[in-house]
Amino acid sequence: MIARDEALAALAGNEFDVLVIGGGITGAGVALDAATRGYSVALLERTDFAAGTSSRSSKLVHGGLRYLQNFDLGLVREALLERQLLVALAPHLVRPLPLVVPAFAGARPDRLMGVGLNLYDVMSVERGRLRGRRGRRGRAERASAQDGAPTSVAAGSGTSAAGSGASAGGSAASVGGSDASTATADEAAGSRGAQTWSPERHRMIGGEEVLKLVPALAAREPSGGYLFYDCQTDDARLVLTVLGEAERFGAVCANRVGAVDLLERDGRACGVRALDAESGETFEIQAASVVNATGVWADELRPQELHDEAELPRIRPSRGTHVTLSHDDLPLVGGAIVPAAEGRSIFALPWLGRTLVGTTDNDYEGPLEHVRPAAEDVTYLLDAVNAFFATDLGVADLTGAYAGVRPLISTGDPKKSVDISRKAELYETSSGMITITGGKLTTWRRMAKLAVDRLVEREAREAPCRTHEIPLGQAVAVADLPRVEGVPPESYAALAARYGYAAHEVLAIAAERGELAQPIVAGLPDLLAEAALAARREQARSIGDVLLRRTRLGLLAARELTGEGARRTPHDDSSAARESPGERGGLAAQDGPVVRVAAVLARELRWGSERTGEELERFAQEARAEGIDLT
Numbered sequence: 001m002i003a004r005d006e007a008l009a010a011l012a013g014n015e016f017d018v019l020v021i022g023g024g025i026t027g028a029g030v031a032l033d034a035a036t037r038g039y040s041v042a043l044l045e046r047t048d049f050a051a052g053t054s055s056r057s058s059k060l061v062h063g064g065l066r067y068l069q070n071f072d073l074g075l076v077r078e079a080l081l082e083r084q085l086l087v088a089l090a091p092h093l094v095r096p097l098p099l100v101v102p103a104f105a106g107a108r109p110d111r112l113m114g115v116g117l118n119l120y121d122v123m124s125v126e127r128g129r130l131r132g133r134r135g136r137r138g139r140a141e142r143a144s145a146q147d148g149a150p151t152s153v154a155a156g157s158g159t160s161a162a163g164s165g166a167s168a169g170g171s172a173a174s175v176g177g178s179d180a181s182t183a184t185a186d187e188a189a190g191s192r193g194a195q196t197w198s199p200e201r202h203r204m205i206g207g208e209e210v211l212k213l214v215p216a217l218a219a220r221e222p223s224g225g226y227l228f229y230d231c232q233t234d235d236a237r238l239v240l241t242v243l244g245e246a247e248r249f250g251a252v253c254a255n256r257v258g259a260v261d262l263l264e265r266d267g268r269a270c271g272v273r274a275l276d277a278e279s280g281e282t283f284e285i286q287a288a289s290v291v292n293a294t295g296v297w298a299d300e301l302r303p304q305e306l307h308d309e310a311e312l313p314r315i316r317p318s319r320g321t322h323v324t325l326s327h328d329d330l331p332l333v334g335g336a337i338v339p340a341a342e343g344r345s346i347f348a349l350p351w352l353g354r355t356l357v358g359t360t361d362n363d364y365e366g367p368l369e370h371v372r373p374a375a376e377d378v379t380y381l382l383d384a385v386n387a388f389f390a391t392d393l394g395v396a397d398l399t400g401a402y403a404g405v406r407p408l409i410s411t412g413d414p415k416k417s418v419d420i421s422r423k424a425e426l427y428e429t430s431s432g433m434i435t436i437t438g439g440k441l442t443t444w445r446r447m448a449k450l451a452v453d454r455l456v457e458r459e460a461r462e463a464p465c466r467t468h469e470i471p472l473g474q475a476v477a478v479a480d481l482p483r484v485e486g487v488p489p490e491s492y493a494a495l496a497a498r499y500g501y502a503a504h505e506v507l508a509i510a511a512e513r514g515e516l517a518q519p520i521v522a523g524l525p526d527l528l529a530e531a532a533l534a535a536r537r538e539q540a541r542s543i544g545d546v547l548l549r550r551t552r553l554g555l556l557a558a559r560e561l562t563g564e565g566a567r568r569t570p571h572d573d574s575s576a577a578r579e580s581p582g583e584r585g586g587l588a589a590q591d592g593p594v595v596r597v598a599a600v601l602a603r604e605l606r607w608g609s610e611r612t613g614e615e616l617e618r619f620a621q622e623a624r625a626e627g628i629d630l631t
């Protein structure tokens with residue numbers, strides 16, 4: 001990405017076709033979609049890219065089995081097709097994941113789950129292929145007597161546009177309508193010469209295979225289970241990657257710039273008044289169209305316009321908490337569906353070398369800026385884990401915890417948020433501002449398309465959506481990365497998965513400054529060189545940006561970042577301790593991980609000692625506010 005200063009100069013000095021407010025996955029998607037259709041695009045993010053809900057998800061790119069319970073068939077089908085397309089567009093970042101529904105003592109796994117998985121299989125393939133498969137499958141299944149019996153029929157690999165969505169309000173529309181210009185995954189992959197991922201049909205597996213995928217169940221001696229597939233990603237990195245692609249097509253993106261109000265000409269939105277959160281200055285950005293992609297904050301901008309004219313129902317935030325555990329405490333190769341209290345189920349997933357457990361789903365009324373994982377949510381998750389895996393894990397065993405809020409659209413019905421649809425909604429109000437909210441991480445591309453289609457329609461342009469054929473980053477083979485002295489062997493695969501080809505840039509920094517080849521936290525693959533890259537190329541402006549979103553250490557190694565020693569310097573009781581780590585020049589091995597990241601950022605962003613001290617204090621406050629300090 002371009003440097004923030006350059007982005008700010010471009011924002012103030014140009015008039016844009018489209019101004020996108022919000023740098024989560026939805027805004028990033030709109031910026032990419034609009035830029036690839038030939039619009040000049042600006043994107044503003046009030047805090048940091050992905051700092052809202054888009055860094056706090058379960059990291060699944062999935063259809064969402066549980067939405068089948070609500071008969072949200074259009075949503076599930078659409079998400080399944082997007083899942084397949086995203087594996088083709090970003091194979092390094094969106095990866096297939098086996099998931100298991102275990103059974104014990106010879107019992108059959110839940111029949112309803114089997115029905116749901118059948119539907120999941122059927123909905124994840126292209127309709128034309130489905131007809132062919134149905135015949136084959138019908139024969140295969142008749143032969144194997146009934147659902148749940150082992151079958152070796154593999155799924156086809158195509159996708160097609162599908163789903164049906166209702167509209168909300170006179171000027172509103174929903175994602176899920178049939179969509180002639182959405183390409184199949186085959187087309188997307190074909191246009192790039194890539195292989196398409198073909199999820200196998202779900203099947204029954206024996207106890208031994210369950211244990212291979214879910215070693216954490218050893219004490220329970222599972223007798224079998226269902227095996228099915230979904231995909232997994234790093235949500236914040238997906239946002240950064242989509243933003244990077246948008247920039248490649250000319251979009252100008254800046255973080256720490258908030259939209260404070262709309263500018264209007266003859267009653268129509270023609271840009272925004274923006275606040276630069278670093279300088280405290282306001283300035284105007286001119287644009288022909290404004291898209292509001294601010295997630296749970298969507299009704300903060302022009303609330304009257306949205307509620308009165310477009311009948312936008314209240315955004316009803318729902319909090320979801322996740323915890324992480326060490327792989328040794330809860331070893332997983334694939335994911336597991338874990339029954340939890342109140343008839344819900346949660347996921348236990350392998351993620352970035354740890355085990356990720358979540359999520360809860362409760363109405364939330366607190367502040368939206370920093371959402372803490374509530375103690376009762378953590379207890380709920382640990383109780384479910386301990387009951388299912390026969391473990392005795394407590395808060396002291398956690399390696400991290402985080403929470404986020406879903407931008408759910410309330411129907412005004414006092415139903416629980418779990419029952420509210422994850423459908424995306426688009427509203428166009430009298431100023432011409434387009435608001436797009438709701439939805440899921442998985443369906444970002446379809447949400448973006450919905451918003452940009454509306455712009456194209458109202459200008460009567462000919463500009464079809466292209467995002468189905470735009471690769472997101474460039475995958476790289478781990479073996480093709482150059483070996484750099486000092487870089488731990490396990491870091492190469494982690495870099496390839498996070499950056500794709502751009503991992504070369506991280507390694508070049510590590511080669512140039514040998515001290516940056518070391519891990520930020522001992523034993524984890526993230527390198528100090530990534531902090532430098534984040535400042536140079538990804539507009540990281542704070543320690544939290546690096547530890548929470550460019551790397552995910554804040555979620556995975558909270559104790560190392562917040563406990564004693566995280567901020568330790570070698571001369572804590574001497575005058576040198578008051579010196580900025582940046583000024584000391586080097587990176588002492590004895591320094592805590594947060595101090596070492598601060599030192600790298602101080603050099604990149606030219607912080608003096610006072611500023612570095614302030615930034616260290618700011619991170620400590622952020623960690624407390626976010627509850628990642630596990631207190």
Ligand SMILES: Cc1cc2nc3c(=O)[nH]c(=O)nc-3n(C[C@H](O)[C@H](O)[C@H](O)COP(=O)(O)OP(=O)(O)OC[C@H]3O[C@@H](n4cnc5c(N)ncnc54)[C@H](O)[C@@H]3O)c2cc1C
Pocket residue numbers: 021022023024025026027044045046047048049050051052053054055056057058059060061062257258259260293294295296297301318319320321359403404405406407437438439440441442443
């Ligand atoms: C616990 C949980 C688990 C989830 N798991 C999954 C999952 O596994 N798979 C899946 O597909 N989906 C999942 N989701 C849903 C998914 O994460 C969200 O739908 C998605 O991230 C929303 O993205 P967004 O861009 O609309 O909102 P956000 O990511 O919140 O982005 C909005 C951005 O707008 C910025 N902003 C606000 N006001 C302004 C302003 N005035 N000016 C400039 N910027 C502004 C905010 O700072 C924020 O960064 C989950 C959600 C939660 C909460």
